[in-house]
Amino acid sequence: MNAVECRELTRYFGRTVALNDLSFAIKKNTITGLVGPNGAGKTTLLKILCGHLRKTAGDVRVFSDDPFNSLKVSVNTVFIDDHLALPATLTIFDTLEAARLFYPNWDHRLALRLFEYFSFEPRKLHKDLSKGQKSTFNMILGLSARCALTIFDEPTVGMDTAVRRDFYRALLQDYLHHPRTIIFSSHLLGEIEDILEEILLLGEGRKCLHLPVAELRGYAVGVRGPAETVEHFIADRDLFRRERFGRDKIFVAVRNSFSGEALQEAGAMGLEVFPIPAEDLCVYLTARTKGGIDDVFSED
Amino acid sequence: MQLKIYRYTIVAYGAVLLLSLMLFYLFPKEALLDFDPRAGAGIEQDTYLELHKKWASGELDRKDNLAPYRKWHFDYDGGHLRIVSGGGCTPQILVKRTAADTSAITVAEYRLFRGDFFEDELNPYTVDLVGERLIVRGPEQIALKFRGFERDFTIDQFREKRAGQYQEQDWDSPTSRFIQGLYLYIPETVKIDYDPGDIFILPDDEE
Amino acid sequence: MMSLARISLGGAVKQQYLFKLRAYANLFVSLVAVQIIALLFTTGGMVGMSGMGSEYLDLEIRFYSGAILFVFTALWIAVNAFVLTLPLSRHVDFSFVTNRLSSNLANFGFLVTAAVAGGVTVSLGSLLLRNVLYYTGGGSSLIIGANFLVRPDELLTGAAVGSLYLLLFGAAGYLAGALIQLHRSLYVLLPALVLGVLFYEAAHEQLRLLQVINFYRLEALPILFILKIVSSVLLLWSGAALLSNRTEIG
Numbered sequence: 058m059n060a061v062e063c064r065e066l067t068r069y070f071g072r073t074v075a076l077n078d079l080s081f082a083i084k085k086n087t088i089t090g091l092v093g094p095n096g097a098g099k100t101t102l103l104k105i106l107c108g109h110l111r112k113t114a115g116d117v118r119v120f121s122d123d124p125f126n127s128l129k130v131s132v133n134t135v136f137i138d139d140h141l142a143l144p145a146t147l148t149i150f151d152t153l154e155a156a157r158l159f160y161p162n163w164d165h166r167l168a169l170r171l172f173e174y175f176s177f178e179p180r181k182l183h184k185d186l187s188k189g190q191k192s193t194f195n196m197i198l199g200l201s202a203r204c205a206l207t208i209f210d211e212p213t214v215g216m217d218t219a220v221r222r223d224f225y226r227a228l229l230q231d232y233l234h235h236p237r238t239i240i241f242s243s244h245l246l247g248e249i250e251d252i253l254e255e256i257l258l259l260g261e262g263r264k265c266l267h268l269p270v271a272e273l274r275g276y277a278v279g280v281r282g283p284a285e286t287v288e289h290f291i292a293d294r295d296l297f298r299r300e301r302f303g304r305d306k307i308f309v310a311v312r313n314s315f316s317g318e319a320l321q322e323a324g325a326m327g328l329e330v331f332p333i334p335a336e337d338l339c340v341y342l343t344a345r346t347k348g349g350i351d352d353v354f355s356e357d
Numbered sequence: 358m359q360l361k362i363y364r365y366t367i368v369a370y371g372a373v374l375l376l377s378l379m380l381f382y383l384f385p386k387e388a389l390l391d392f393d394p395r396a397g398a399g400i401e402q403d404t405y406l407e408l409h410k411k412w413a414s415g416e417l418d419r420k421d422n423l424a425p426y427r428k429w430h431f432d433y434d435g436g437h438l439r440i441v442s443g444g445g446c447t448p449q450i451l452v453k454r455t456a457a458d459t460s461a462i463t464v465a466e467y468r469l470f471r472g473d474f475f476e477d478e479l480n481p482y483t484v485d486l487v488g489e490r491l492i493v494r495g496p497e498q499i500a501l502k503f504r505g506f507e508r509d510f511t512i513d514q515f516r517e518k519r520a521g522q523y524q525e526q527d528w529d530s531p532t533s534r535f536i537q538g539l540y541l542y543i544p545e546t547v548k549i550d551y552d553p554g555d556i557f558i559l560p561d562d563e564e
Numbered sequence: 565m566m567s568l569a570r571i572s573l574g575g576a577v578k579q580q581y582l583f584k585l586r587a588y589a590n591l592f593v594s595l596v597a598v599q600i601i602a603l604l605f606t607t608g609g610m611v612g613m614s615g616m617g618s619e620y621l622d623l624e625i626r627f628y629s630g631a632i633l634f635v636f637t638a639l640w641i642a643v644n645a646f647v648l649t650l651p652l653s654r655h656v657d658f659s660f661v662t663n664r665l666s667s668n669l670a671n672f673g674f675l676v677t678a679a680v681a682g683g684v685t686v687s688l689g690s691l692l693l694r695n696v697l698y699y700t701g702g703g704s705s706l707i708i709g710a711n712f713l714v715r716p717d718e719l720l721t722g723a724a725v726g727s728l729y730l731l732l733f734g735a736a737g738y739l740a741g742a743l744i745q746l747h748r749s750l751y752v753l754l755p756a757l758v759l760g761v762l763f764y765e766a767a768h769e770q771l772r773l774l775q776v777i778n779f780y781r782l783e784a785l786p787i788l789f790i791l792k793i794v795s796s797v798l799l800l801w802s803g804a805a806l807l808s809n810r811t812e813i814g
Contacts, residue, residue, distance in 0.1 A: 104813070104814070108658075108663065108687075109658060109812065109813035109814070110812050110813070111810065111812060120568060125666055126663040126665065127663060128571050128572075128573060128576050128661070128663050128666065128810070129568070129570070129571070131571075131576075131662055131663055132569050132570070132571040132576070132661045133568050133569055133660045136659075140655075141659055142652060142655030142656045143656065143659060144586075144587035144588075144657050146359055146360070146363070146587055146588070146589060146590045147359065147360065147586065147587055148359050148360070151359070151360055151586065155583050155586060155660070156660060158582065158583065159579055159583070159660040159661045160569070160660075160661065161569040161570075162569060175799065180359075182359065198730070204569075205567075205568055205569070287598050309675065353658055357650075360589055361584060363590055363592070363593050364589065366593050366596055367589070367592050367596060370599075370685075373692065374685060374688035374689065374691075374692060375688075377688065377691050377692040377695045378688055378691055380695050380718065381691045381694065381695055381714075384696060386707075386712065389707050389708070389709030389713075390696040390706070390707060390708045390709050397757050423599065424806055429565060446620055457622065479621065480620075482602060494733060495698040496620055497751070498620060498621065498622055499621055499622070500621075500622040500623075500624070501621065501623050501624070501706070502623075502624045502625075502626070502706065503620070503623075503625055503626075503706040503708060504625070504626050504627075504628060504697055504707050504708065505625055505626070505627045505628070505707075505708040505710070505711065506628050506629065506694060506708070506710075506711040506712050507627055507628065507629030507630075507631070507711060508629075508711045509629070509630045509631075509634070509686075509687070509690050509714075509722050509726075510631070510634075511634070511683075511686075511687070511721070511722040511723075511725040511726040511729070512714070512718045512719075512721055512725075514721070514725040514781075514783075514784070515721065515725075515784050515785070515786055515789070516784060520615075534726075535712065537620060555672060558775040
């Protein structure tokens with residue numbers, strides 16, 4: 058069963074295309090990381106999924122419903138970002154009380170324990186919290202709502218490292234006890250990689266990759282060595298990145314379809330072969346050029 | 358906390374309004390003025406002219422129901438009398454001549470009221486005779502401030518109204534509702550003299 | 565495994581409505597403030613007849629009315645109805661469980677509550693005004709009896725009629741807000757249009773606006789008056805709900 062299905066989903070803002078022919082499905086009860094550079098369309102996609110924005114064309118289904126104006130989607134979805142609008146008049150404690158009334162699966166005990174753990178002052182107003190505190194508070198809201206579809210859009214803005222780690226732990230713990238569909242968008246793929254099951258990579262409104270994290274880790278290898286030897290070695294494999302360094306040495310990232318023996322040979326040929334971290338691979342895949350920023354400085 | 362402050366404010370205002378509601382209905386409002394300045398203007402002006410004519414024609418003292426408010430009696434056998442103002446408002450005076458052998462001056466203040474609330478508030482004339490000078494002091498002006506209320510327009514929603522005319526705004530000047538003047542009864546032989554800038558004297562037209 | 569939660573439209577509207585009563589409690593505080601200011605303005609009174617009278621008598625009559633109180637309250641509800649349609653208010657709604665219809669319906673419920681609160685407090689405020697002037701004004705002997713007393717049935721009529729008028733103002737403010745959200749240029753165009761029509765009418769002495777007011781004001785039959793107001797309000801609200809049913813929460 059899929060929690061989310063998109064087919065040829067397209068969204069324009071005026072003449073700018075934010076989502077372009079996007080098709081994918083997210084299985085129920087998985088944690089998916091939504092990654093991609095700025096402007097890739099991550100937020101647009103998430104806001105369409107929770108019914109805030111309209112699609113321009115294509116089809117989008119959340120729990121088999123069109124999310125725009127669907128109460129069923131709304132009551133089963135919580136969307137947390139750093140712009141989360143909360144009533145200016147309510148204290149953060151009153152806000153928790155208010156949220157409790159909206160979500161049927163709300164876990165108030167969890168909310169209060171997290172509230173205490175992060176030492177929130179109940180009488181404070183949301184607007185008086187620091188950026189990081191706001192994010193932490195919103196995270197509590199998102200976790201305690203226990204919605205079948207829980208969406209975090211860059212939820213860690215302003216949080217310090219310790220709080221971010223706590224957050225990832227809390228998310229994982231709660232997910233294990235109460236499995237649900239979680240979509241998590243973040244720039245810091247390296248940090249969240251361990252809690253993710255799937256990765257959906259967007260670039261310029263298009264889907265670049267949608268894979269289990271485990272597969273992504275072995276998806277590409279980096280090869281470093283003399284240019285000619287490297288070129289010969291990689292033959293016509295999918296090339297993700299080519300960077301020059303030194304006088305005639307290059308580094309390439311290619312699709313990993315090498316056999317074990319081939320990799321051993323590489324050592325003998327004087328090549329360095331190493332796995333490409335998921336985070337770097339995502340950067341390579343969504344870059345406009347194969348050379349990255351180096352191309353700006355290249356004479357050719 | 359924030360919510361509590363809001364609640365207190367709202368509850369406090371509600372309590373004040375309810376207390377005021379009880380105060381309004383549980384304690385009868387007594388001694389309100391039975392006087393509506395908006396009732397029937399226009400007609401009053403005629404009445405005032407009528408009144409003034411009556412006063413000027415010296416009829417007031419012939420009306421049985423109009424007892425003089427106050428009367429002064431002075432023995433006087435001089436041949437000349439100067440009437441002077443002793444301050445206050447310009448006295449309204451009508452001189453009536455009496456028989457030559459009376460040897461007395463009588464002054465009467467007549468008031469013609471319509472039973473209005475300010476009747477009792479009006480100040481009286483004072484009159485003194487010093488030698489050949491009759492000093493007439495007009496009543497001190499009284500200043501009254503009072504308060505009226507408009508009906509809330511919502512209350513009158515279901516009364517018949519005409520387009521463009523929601524409220525009648527005809528006012529009746531309360532000053533047109535009374536006369537307060539002096540009649541001087543002076544023997545016809547006495548010569549009268551006064552400063553017209555000070556005093557307003559109407560001679561008796563009867564003769 | 566998490567089973568999907570269910571909610572009916574009515575349930576969502578009720579929840580949103582209760583939420584708004586808490587989240588917008590400050591609006592009722594501002595009602596209190598607005599009415600206190602209006603009462604302070606009113607206690608100055610309007611000089612009806614000053615310096616009237618002769619040399620003997622100097623009369624000054626000050627007239628007091630609940631008109632300012634009503635006008636301020638009408639502005640209060642129109643402005644707040646407008647604010648309810650602004651993106652920020654919509655964002656708050658969409659932080660929790662709602663769709664556009666339930667958000668609008670909850671707003672309508674809130675506006676009904678606000679109108680009733682406004683209508684009742686305006687009527688009671690009019691009594692408060694009378695009490696204050698009666699007990700502080702240097703003796704009751706100087707208060708004109710006419711119009712001072714308000715019969716209980718008049719008080720109720722006044723509160724009900726006032727609430728209905730306020731509901732109309734609220735609905736008008738709400739539609740104006742929903743209209744303006746359609747395009748940024750309407751922020752300038754709509755007020756300009758309204759002012760333009762007013763000036764044109766004033767210049768040509770047509771005052772069709774007055775006819776609009778008369779449509780409600782001259783209706784002396786209670787049932788027809790209620791019908792006129794309620795159908796107008798429903799019309800304004802339907803317009804607003806239709807206009808805002810495609811709004812994006814960006």
